Amino acid sequence: MSLLVVGSVAFDDLETPAGKRVNILGGSASYFSLAASRLHPVQVVAVVGEDFGPDQYRVFQDRPIDLSGLIRKPGRSFHWKGQYGQDLNEATTLETHLNVFADFHPELPEPYRAASCLFLGNIDPVLQLDVVRQMSVRPRWIALDTMNFWINGAREALLEVLREVDILLINEAEGRTLTGERNLLDVYRQVKTLGPRILVVKRGEYGVALFTPQGHFLAPAFLLEQVVDPTGAGDTFAGGFMGFLASAPDTDLETLKRATLMGTVMASFTVEQFGTSGMQALTDNALHGRLDAMHDLIHVAAR
């Protein structure tokens, strides 16, 4: 039983109303693995450059995160520079430097190929499909995240990999772009025709909507005193969600609901600090305390 993630490991320059940070650790696979590894061992497939050194490796050590699939190549790591306005809902990309990521061809170490859960982070769908094809056993869960850039620019490849996917995680606006539907129930019906039988719609500060053949679930975001930096919220959610699924014996609706709350709570710690600081500082006490608080926030006695 293992949980495999393919995605980016990167450096970010971030500017939000709360401040600025330059050259901090980022990337979908970073957020994902730091969150998921609280719940289940994680195997990472990604590429970094020579600027990725001991300070960065140290963030992942002492955790059940297998970095044997994290390849270090000559050159610089993927670098993203983004800015958020007052409402924090959407990042403006100021600069994107793919660097070593431009030639990324994920190659799974042999032990990775039998992973029971696979998360395809938001990268080129051609690479996502390549990873799926390298698996020696069909994982119990394959989940995929994507974005408008691929929906609009690599639609055919995206549709091809979606046919292999169980769970699509996507932003509300991106779900509408992908399907051409506005109503979320219509979005879900369309998504099912594309392959995934489960849909997780990420609604930012308004939480998450989970759609499954057995029923749906609406979870608000956790109420926070301050949101500092939304970067990585979606990937942290995915890490908590998939980490929970990988460690759970069941695959039923109740399990998916609990995975949704776990992802929601994990993401709440990420957005309270810049970059991966929230995930790095997270204690088991804080995690379980907030899970209880989250249950209180949404609980009402049965009728």
Next chain:
Amino acid sequence: MSLLVVGSVAFDDLETPAGKRVNILGGSASYFSLAASRLHPVQVVAVVGEDFGPDQYRVFQDRPIDLSGLIRKPGRSFHWKGQYGQDLNEATTLETHLNVFADFHPELPEPYRAASCLFLGNIDPVLQLDVVRQMSVRPRWIALDTMNFWINGAREALLEVLREVDILLINEAEGRTLTGERNLLDVYRQVKTLGPRILVVKRGEYGVALFTPQGHFLAPAFLLEQVVDPTGAGDTFAGGFMGFLASAPDTDLETLKRATLMGTVMASFTVEQFGTSGMQALTDNALHGRLDAMHDLIHVAAR
């Protein structure tokens, strides 16, 4: 034990992506009383013109709605013309004709003055305060709705009436305008200093956030196949919410949570049809079926 509402009874011209309607029954007191009267008798204070005739009175008859405080004056009724774009989140006001509403001075019939619950619909805060002062007994619950027009244009009067209020119901953006805070926990802290100890933040398609000294509650909006016309959603919510509180023996957090779900479900029927058609057509079976479905949508077993 009675529930008193002061607000508008009006005619609306509406245009949404789903179609157009002219001269249909609207106004905060109409939506409120049609919803609340499913749960508790309602007394209405409002003013209409000579164009308000048998067809309009018929909508309220055969329900426990006391219209002895609905005054008919020479002239025409309040008339609002509004338009919604594709996202349905905000109405553009095309025309507002106050007509007889311009000289509205609510005067409570004697039996109304001992009402145990009072809802101050979104009208001039000077009039809202006037109604509060006419009460012979302090109601158990006084709730108030308002909007940016009064927050910006009649702030002093609004602050004066807020000091008398237990529950403020307000849109997310309006709550931010009123308090100058962006974070909802900060908005709530500020609102408490103004008078209301309970805050209901209406978030449109994302549901409602309830803040109380005993704890908070986040409820999503019900998942609908189609939203036809959002007009009256907030007043319908208020009707379900206050109708539930008026009929409940308790005033604790659990009661407020259930009132929130009742308001949410009531509002879901309003937005499925134009104007008050959803409230007019609502059956007890449909209401209870959707309350059950709402519980399923948010329920997760305790940890």
